[in-house]
Every structure is written in structure tokens, then in C-alpha cells.
Amino acid sequence: MKKLLNDPHAYVEEMLAGLVAAHPDVYRLHGETGRVIARADPKRPGKVGIVSGGGSGHLPVFTGYVGTGLIDACAIGDVFASPSVEQMVDAIRAADAGAGVLRLYGNYGGDVMNFDMAGDLVEIEDDIAATTVLLADDVASAPPGEAEKRRGVAGMVYAFKIAGAKAEEGGDLETVTALAQRTADACRSIGAALGPCTVPQAGKPTFEIEDDEMEMGMGIHGEPGVWRGRLRSADEVASEMMDKLLEDMPLGRGERASVLVNSLGATPLEELYILYRVVSKRLMEAGVEIVMPLVGRYATSMEMTGVSFTLCKLDDEMERLLKAPCNCAFWRV
Amino acid sequence: MKKLLNDPHAYVEEMLAGLVAAHPDVYRLHGETGRVIARADPKRPGKVGIVSGGGSGHLPVFTGYVGTGLIDACAIGDVFASPSVEQMVDAIRAADAGAGVLRLYGNYGGDVMNFDMAGDLVEIEDDIAATTVLLADDVASAPPGEAEKRRGVAGMVYAFKIAGAKAEEGGDLETVTALAQRTADACRSIGAALGPCTVPQAGKPTFEIEDDEMEMGMGIHGEPGVWRGRLRSADEVASEMMDKLLEDMPLGRGERASVLVNSLGATPLEELYILYRVVSKRLMEAGVEIVMPLVGRYATSMEMTGVSFTLCKLDDEMERLLKAPCNCAFWRV
Numbered sequence: 001m002k003k004l005l006n007d008p009h010a011y012v013e014e015m016l017a018g019l020v021a022a023h024p025d026v027y028r029l030h031g032e033t034g035r036v037i038a039r040a041d042p043k044r045p046g047k048v049g050i051v052s053g054g055g056s057g058h059l060p061v062f063t064g065y066v067g068t069g070l071i072d073a074c075a076i077g078d079v080f081a082s083p084s085v086e087q088m089v090d091a092i093r094a095a096d097a098g099a100g101v102l103r104l105y106g107n108y109g110g111d112v113m114n115f116d117m118a119g120d121l122v123e124i125e126d127d128i129a130a131t132t133v134l135l136a137d138d139v140a141s142a143p144p145g146e147a148e149k150r151r152g153v154a155g156m157v158y159a160f161k162i163a164g165a166k167a168e169e170g171g172d173l174e175t176v177t178a179l180a181q182r183t184a185d186a187c188r189s190i191g192a193a194l195g196p197c198t199v200p201q202a203g204k205p206t207f208e209i210e211d212d213e214m215e216m217g218m219g220i221h222g223e224p225g226v227w228r229g230r231l232r233s234a235d236e237v238a239s240e241m242m243d244k245l246l247e248d249m250p251l252g253r254g255e256r257a258s259v260l261v262n263s264l265g266a267t268p269l270e271e272l273y274i275l276y277r278v279v280s281k282r283l284m285e286a287g288v289e290i291v292m293p294l295v296g297r298y299a300t301s302m303e304m305t306g307v308s309f310t311l312c313k314l315d316d317e318m319e320r321l322l323k324a325p326c327n328c329a330f331w332r333v
Numbered sequence: 334m335k336k337l338l339n340d341p342h343a344y345v346e347e348m349l350a351g352l353v354a355a356h357p358d359v360y361r362l363h364g365e366t367g368r369v370i371a372r373a374d375p376k377r378p379g380k381v382g383i384v385s386g387g388g389s390g391h392l393p394v395f396t397g398y399v400g401t402g403l404i405d406a407c408a409i410g411d412v413f414a415s416p417s418v419e420q421m422v423d424a425i426r427a428a429d430a431g432a433g434v435l436r437l438y439g440n441y442g443g444d445v446m447n448f449d450m451a452g453d454l455v456e457i458e459d460d461i462a463a464t465t466v467l468l469a470d471d472v473a474s475a476p477p478g479e480a481e482k483r484r485g486v487a488g489m490v491y492a493f494k495i496a497g498a499k500a501e502e503g504g505d506l507e508t509v510t511a512l513a514q515r516t517a518d519a520c521r522s523i524g525a526a527l528g529p530c531t532v533p534q535a536g537k538p539t540f541e542i543e544d545d546e547m548e549m550g551m552g553i554h555g556e557p558g559v560w561r562g563r564l565r566s567a568d569e570v571a572s573e574m575m576d577k578l579l580e581d582m583p584l585g586r587g588e589r590a591s592v593l594v595n596s597l598g599a600t601p602l603e604e605l606y607i608l609y610r611v612v613s614k615r616l617m618e619a620g621v622e623i624v625m626p627l628v629g630r631y632a633t634s635m636e637m638t639g640v641s642f643t644l645c646k647l648d649d650e651m652e653r654l655l656k657a658p659c660n661c662a663f664w665r666v
Contacts, residue, residue, distance in 0.1 A: 002527050002528055002544065002564065002638060003527075003600075003604060004525075004527070004566075004567040004570055004600065004604045004607065004608060004640065005566070005567050005604060005607055006566045006567050006568050006607065011603070011607070014567075014606075014607045014610060015603045015606045015607055016606075017606075017610050018605070018606030018607055018608070018609040018610045018613075018628075019606045021609060021610060021613045022594075022606065022609050022613070022626050022628050056603070057601075057603065059601065059602040059603055059606075060602070064602075192337075194335050194336075194337070195335055197601075211335065231335065233337075233338070233339045234337040234338050234339050234347075235339050237337055261355075265599065265601055266598065266599035266636045266638075267337065267636065268390075268392065268530075268598055268633060268635040268636050269392040269393070269397075269630075269633075270344070270348045270389070270390065270392055270635060271336060271337045271338060272351070273347075273348045273349075273350075273351030273352045273355065273392075274337065274338055274339065274344070274347045274348055274351055275337060275351070276351040276354060276355050277347060277350050277351045277354060280351075280354045280355070293355050295351075295355050295662075296663075297602075297630070300601060300602075302601040302603060303599045303600065303601050303638070305335060305599075305636070307337065329628075330629075332665045
């Protein structure tokens with residue numbers, strides 16, 4: 001395991017300690033569990049809260065997007081593991097400012113079970129109204145007919161941004177929830193993996209792959225993709241990824257979309273920009289106007305090698321909110 | 334070679350094409366060589382220009398820092414290779430707005446030779462006054478007595494920011510140059526490598542290293558470091574790196590410094606934050622006030638595994654300029 005760490009069991013706590021020490025103006029540790037990060041600035045009474053949560057190992061997702069115009073609090077599990085109900089309850093309380101709380105997170109069984117229970121608890125104990133929107137944007141994880149089974153991946157970033165901006169400008173719980181759902185429905189993602197990462201506590205790579213192989217459609221925790229075969233050229237890979245996204249959500253002349261070309265960790269910016277040529281060419285050929293493209297590391301799996309593309313189809317309000325100000329340690333608009 | 338690319342000989346051109354396509358509001362290709370990136374916004378007559386340049390493969394360095402309050406143009410070589418004199422001449426011309434141009438770049442033989450010749454040429458042919466400041470911040474690359482032999486690494490980021498802000502607010506060539514030199518003199522860096530990257534045209538890793546080994550002090554192109562040995566814990570590595578920096582540039586009570594905890598590429602944010610705990614503890618114990626710490630990927634070697642730390646000792650003016658607004662695709666203040 002080629003990592004700079006101390007005790008693997010302290011990985012998450014030490015990571016959070018460093019995050020808060022580096023950005024005390026943005027993040028604070030909240031509550032007793034040591035696993036909830038909340039906004040450092042004071043709550044604004046009457047603002048709808050947005051919480052997220054999930055396993056560690058995906059920075060900036062999820063914790064990193066706590067900030068102005070984004071999410072208010074986040075519950076953090078072990079690497080690739082769900083946070084506990086208690087941690088999620090703490091996160092919901094941290095986000096609550098009297099106007100209800102939206103739970104906005106990825107479609108993974110453990111997270112769904114725990115967040116549902118946490119929501120029930122705060123409704124009973126604290127009288128906090130809690131809604132849910134699940135991201136399920138990974139087109140490789142289930143066919144269109146079973147879209148509710150799909151896993152949530154980098155589309156989350158758009159949902160945080162757009163719903164977060166709406167909450168910041170004073171939208172009520174119903175409005176913010178509806179907008180988060182509209183964004184979730186408008187996102188499609190697909191990944192391609194070249195190499196694994198290592199979960200510190202496990203000490204071995206999440207999957208094995210030959211030196212000349214790649215896997216199209218692999219999930220961010222190493223979930224099986226749609227094919228494994230020889231490594232193809234950047235242009236071939238990008239074209240196939242765009243085919244799969246546009247097949248699932250056709251975009252035509254005059255439509256507007258943002259696109260995220262995301263590194264899963266180790267894949268450098270240079271390669272993302274080589275891929276972006278194809279992405280922008282394909283969208284322009286289809287007559288789609290590209291709004292605020294994102295290229296970088298927005299949702300990772302530590303040092304995994306590979307990329308993901310996310311398309312987010314925009315209406316006027318979503319576009320306005322995507323471009324609205326936000327601030328966290330990893331994204332400033 | 335596990336990379337998403339097409340023809341390795343087209344790597345740089347395709348990367349630049351993607352960069353400009355993704356951020357047309359920030360970057361534009363300038364001139365005939367296809368290897369100069371300049372600010373997309375119109376020149377402001379009378380503003381001092383700042384150019385940089387060097388080999389590709391270090392994004393966001395160098396090209397990425399073309400932007401408002403940063404540098405004005407950049408000449409880009411092949412991966413880890415100097416740009417040509419012709420490309421540097423083009424970059425200087427792109428940056429010139431009638432008030433002279435500062436050449437601000439890292440201390441590497443090829444870059445120095447070509448930038449000197451380029452400066453001579455534009456002084457003769459275009460009557461552009463050109464000054465030079467070299468970054469030579471890597472303490473592992475030569476002892477203090479031979480500091481002029483040191484290589485330039487991530488300290489460049491501070492020099493771009495501070496000199497760039499001074500140029501943006503109207504400083505003349507002498508003032509901007511002096512401030513860049515003050516910043517270069519106030520920066521100390523050191524790296525630690527765990528794994529190599531692959532230069533696309535070479536097709537094989539820049540160095541070999543065992544699975545349980547690391548190398549302290551290795552340069553960003555794989556230049557030899559100060560020791561190679563078994564991989565140590567994050568806290569041990571961070572402590573030794575801080576020892577070496579503070580030995581070279583002691584900082585005491587009441588002094589102010591920024592610190593950059595930088596991934597060389599593959600090392601994830603999680604590990605950077607684990608390391609940051611030690612960095613901040615050491616500086617606080619010494620009574621040093623940490624100003625605007627930077628944690629992330631600011632100067633990389635593609636998918637190299639490892640980190641670097643940079644300390645930048647600040648005076649009042651440098652601190653003000655570090656906090657001044659800037660905008661490029663990778664850094665917004």
C-alpha cells in the first residue's frame with residue numbers, strides 16, 4: 001500500500017482534523033461523533049438546510065462541498081462505508097435552521113437505510129421536516145428501465161450546487177427539494193477505470209487489472225462495469241462515454257448543458273483536457289450549448305486511475321443557480 | 334503506460350486545445366508556434382507583463398496560472414522539456430503592454446538559456462525591457478551555500494500570485510521584479526516521492542522504486558533526492574520535511590508564512606490533509622502565524638505519487654498581495 005498515512009484506523013479522523021485546521025473559515029467539526037462537518041459561518045434562521053453523507057475517500061465529495069451556496073453539513077463514514085444513523089442525525093441537526101432539511105446523497109443501500117432512519121428520528125425528536133433526493137446518475141450501473149437502481153456518482157456536484165444556491169437565496173423546503181430532484185433527473189454520468197485505489201484499512205487494491213486493460217463503466221468503489229478490455233485511445237474512450245450518455249439522455253439543437261470531466265484521482269489534468277476536446281466537439285456537433293464546463297477532480301476515489309463524465313441538462317433556473325456564487329475549499333464561483 | 338491519450342507526439346497540442354476549449358474566457362492560444370498561452374482578456378496598456386514557461390506535465394504549473402492577477406503568458410515545451418527561444422519570444426510579445434516584461438520561471442538550464450536569448454531578442458527587435466527572476470526553492474537540490482544551483486518547484490505559485498497582483502495594481506517593472514525576487518527569496522520547498530510518472534513520448538516510468546520504498550527530496554522530474562528508504566508514516570515524513578525547510582529558513586515567533594501542501598499528482602487530498610495536521614502543528618509550535626494555507630494540486634508531475642511542501646515567509650506587502658483577487662481556471666481568490 002503506497003500511501004502517506006499513519007494508523008489506517010485513524011485515517012478519517014486525521015483527514016478531517018487536517019481539513020478543519022486548513023480551512024477553519026469554511027468547515028467546523030460538529031457534535032460528539034467526530035464525523036460531522038458543518039459550515040463554519042453562523043446559521044441563518046429560516047434557511048433550508050441541505051445535508052449529505054457517505055463514505056470517505058471521495059474528496060472533495062462529500063465533505064468538501066460544505067460551504068456557502070452549497071451544502072450545510074455532512075456525515076462522514078469510514079472509507080467507502082456509510083455513516084451511522086447517529087452521525088446522520090447529528091448532521092441533520094447541524095443543518096437545521098428552522099425551515100427543514102433536505103437529505104441529498106447518492107443511491108447506495110447503506111446510506112439510504114441510515115438516512116431514512118435518521119430522518120424519522122429527527123422528525124419525531126426535533127420536529128425537523130426532512131425530505132430526500134437521491135442521486136442515481138451512473139448510466140452504467142443499471143439500464144434505463146431500472147434507473148431507480150442506479151448508483152449516484154459525480155452528478156451529486158451539480159445537485160449540491162444548484163439546490164445549494166436555491167436554499168441560499170431563500171427557497172422553501174418544497175422548492176429546494178423540487179430543484180434538487182430536477183437536477184438529479186437531469187444528470188447522467190459514466191466512468192472508465194484504468195487502475196484501482198487501496199482502502200487503508202483493507203490494505204489491498206479494490207480490484208485487479210492488467211497493465212494493458214481498462215474497464216468501461218466501473219463504479220467509484222470498483223463495482224463491475226460494462227466491459228473490460230484493452231486500453232483504448234483517449235478519443236475512442238471519450239467517444240464511447242459520450243455515446244452512452246447521449247443514448248441515455250438525448251440532447252439536441254438549442255439545448256443547454258454543463259459537463260464535468262472528472263478525474264477519479266490519479267489521472268492528471270493533462271489527460272482530462274485531451275478528453276475534453278472530444279466532449280466539447282460532440283456537444284457542439286449536436287448543437288448543444290455548453291455552460292460552465294468543469295474539468296478537474298470533483299469526485300474521486302482517492303488514487304484511483306480513471307475518469308468520469310457527467311452531463312447536466314439545464315433549464316433557465318438551473319443555469320442561473322449553477323452560475324450563482326458559492327464558496328468552499330474546492331470550488332469558488 | 335496507463336494513460337488516456339492518443340498519439341504521444343500530440344499530447345501537448347491536444348492538452349492545450351482542450352484547455353482553451355474549456356476555458357475560453359481565461360486562456361487563448363497566441364502566435365504561430367501553437368505553444369504559447371496568453372490571457373483571453375484584452376491587454377491593459379501600461380501594465381507590466383509577466384511571462385513564464387517550462388516543460389509540460391506540471392498542470393496547473395505553468396500554463397494554468399495565466400489569468401487575472403497572475404501571469405500574462407506562458408511558453409510551453411514538450412513534457413519535461415524547455416520551450417524553444419521562438420516560443421519564449423512569442424510569449425514575451427504576448428505579455429508586453431508597453432511597460433516591460435518580467436520573465437519568472439524555474440531554475441533549469443535549458444529554460445535559463447532559452448529565456449535569456451529570448452530576452453535579448455525582444456530587447457533588440459521590439460525594444461521590450463525584460464527582467465528575470467528565477468525560482469530556486471528546492472532545498473533538497475543543493476546545500477544553502479550553493480543556493481543558486483537549486484531547482485525551482487512549487488514556490489513558483491507564490492511568486493506568480495504575489496508578483497501578478499503587484500503588476501495588476503499598476504506596479505512598474507522594477508517594483509514587480511523586486512517583489513518577485515523577494516518572494517523567490519522567501520520560498521523554500523521540498524518533495525517526497527513514492528511513485529513515478531510516465532512521459533508519454535518515452536513510454537516508460539521516470540524512475541523505478543520498490544513497493545515499500547520512498548525517496549526524500551526527489552525532484553519533480555525524478556531528479557535524485559537526499560535518501561531512499563522504506564516508506565515511513567505520514568507524520569514521520571511530514572516532520573522530516575518540516576525539519577529540512579525550517580533548518581534552511583528558520584521561522585520564529587510572530588513571523589507570518591503561507592504554506593503549500595501539494596500533491597505531485599496521484600496522492601489524494603485525504604493524505605494531504607493528514608500531512609497538514611503536522612505542518613500546522615509545527616508552525617504553531619514555533620509561534621508562526623499561518624496565512625492562507627494551500628492544500629491541493631498546485632504543481633504536479635502528471636500522475637507521480639508524492640507530495641511537496643512549500644513555505645513562503647511573508648512581509649506585510651507580500652501578504653496583502655497574496656490575498657488580492659486573482660482568477661484562472663485553477664485558482665480563484
